[in-house]
Amino acid sequence: MTHPTIAVLEPGYAAYDTETRVLAAHDAKIAPIGADVPAVPALLALDPVALLVRERTVDAAVLDACPNLKVVVRYGVGVDNIDLDHARARGIKVANVPDYGAEHEVSEHAVALYLAVQRRIATRDGEVRRGAWGIGQAAMIPSRAGAVLGLIGCGKIGLKAAEKFRALGFETVLVFDPYLPPEAAAAAGVELADIDDLCRRADVVSLHAPLTPETRHILNTDRIALMKPTSIVINVSRGGLLDEAALAAALKDGRLFGAGIDVFEAEPVAQYNPLLHAPNTLLSDHAAWYSERSVEVLQSNAAAEVDRVLSGEAPRNWVNP
Numbered sequence: 001m002t003h004p005t006i007a008v009l010e011p012g013y014a015a016y017d018t019e020t021r022v023l024a025a026h027d028a029k030i031a032p033i034g035a036d037v038p039a040v041p042a043l044l045a046l047d048p049v050a051l052l053v054r055e056r057t058v059d060a061a062v063l064d065a066c067p068n069l070k071v072v073v074r075y076g077v078g079v080d081n082i083d084l085d086h087a088r089a090r091g092i093k094v095a096n097v098p099d100y101g102a103e104h105e106v107s108e109h110a111v112a113l114y115l116a117v118q119r120r121i122a123t124r125d126g127e128v129r130r131g132a133w134g135i136g137q138a139a140m141i142p143s144r145a146g147a148v149l150g151l152i153g154c155g156k157i158g159l160k161a162a163e164k165f166r167a168l169g170f171e172t173v174l175v176f177d178p179y180l181p182p183e184a185a186a187a188a189g190v191e192l193a194d195i196d197d198l199c200r201r202a203d204v205v206s207l208h209a210p211l212t213p214e215t216r217h218i219l220n221t222d223r224i225a226l227m228k229p230t231s232i233v234i235n236v237s238r239g240g241l242l243d244e245a246a247l248a249a250a251l252k253d254g255r256l257f258g259a260g261i262d263v264f265e266a267e268p269v270a271q272y273n274p275l276l277h278a279p280n281t282l283l284s285d286h287a288a289w290y291s292e293r294s295v296e297v298l299q300s301n302a303a304a305e306v307d308r309v310l311s312g313e314a315p316r317n318w319v320n321p
Helices: 019-024 039-046 059-066 084-090 103-118 123-129 156-167 184-189 195-201 221-226 244-252 292-310
Strands: 004-008 029-033 051-053 071-074 091-097 146-151 172-176 205-208 232-235 258-261 281-283
Touching: 004 039, 004 123, 019 292, 039 146, 039 221, 051 205, 051 292, 059 084, 071 292, 091 292, 103 156, 103 232, 103 258, 103 281, 123 146, 123 292, 146 156, 146 195, 156 172, 156 205, 172 195, 184 244, 195 221
Parallel strands: 004 029, 004 051, 051 071, 071 091, 146 172, 146 205, 205 232, 232 258, 258 281
Antiparallel strands: none
C-alpha cells in the first residue's frame, strides 16, 4: 500500500506535526520542498495528491508537474499566486483558509507600524545608539488631533483596524470598499467614500483589500499625489496593491511623511526595491498574520481541507468550483 504524499512548498513553517496529526487517517507523508529548491522537478519526483502553499507561485507548470494532484490549499486568504483557471481545467480543487482568526494579529501589526512610523521610533533608536540626544524638533512629527483614517478594503481585518485606530484618537474612518453594504458601514460607524476623496482626506491610508486585476496598483502615482505631505501609508495586505516605485519616490521627495510596509510585490523583497532606501519607512517580512495561536489554527484548518478532499468531500472554502 502506497502512502499519499502531501507536498508543502516552502517557505512554510517550523514543523508539520499539526498536518501529520490531522491527516493521520490517510497515512500521508508530508514532504516539504525548500524555498531554494525548484518546484517542478521536486514535484515530478514526489507525485503529490495535495499541495500546501503560502507565497510561492503555483502556475500551470507547477500544477502539471503533479499528474495525480487533487487539491491545492493556500495557507491564508489570498489566492492570487495560484492559477485557478488551470487548476479548474485539470479538475484540481483549490481552497484557502479565511477563518484562522488573524484579524487581531494583522490589525495590531498595522497599528504598530503606524505608531512606529508616526513617532519615528526606528530612526530615534538608531540616533540614540549613535550617541545623539535631544533630537526632538530636529525632525517633524505631525499632530494627529482629529485624525482621519482611510481604509482601502474593509473586511474583518479592516474593521478590527478601525476599532484600534479609533482608540488612538482617529475620529473619522473613511472606507473605500465596493463590497461593503451601506447598512454594514453604518453599523460599523465608518463612512463610505470615493477612493480619490479618501486619499485627499486621510491622514493614514491603510490597505486591507485582496489583490485582484481591479485592485492591482490601486494606490498609484495619481492617487499618491492626492495625499497630504503629512500622510502615512500602511500595507499589511498584498504588495501589489500599491505602486512601490511611486510610493518610494513620494517618500524620497517629501510628498509623504512615511510608510509601514509588511508585504511586497515580489517576495522575498529584492535588495533593489526602492522602499528599502525610502526615508521614514518601516518594513517587516510579511509577518502581520503571525502569532503562535494563528499559525496553529492556520496549519490545522489547511490540513482539514486536504482531509476533506482525500475523503471524497468538497473543501469548505472552495475558491475555484
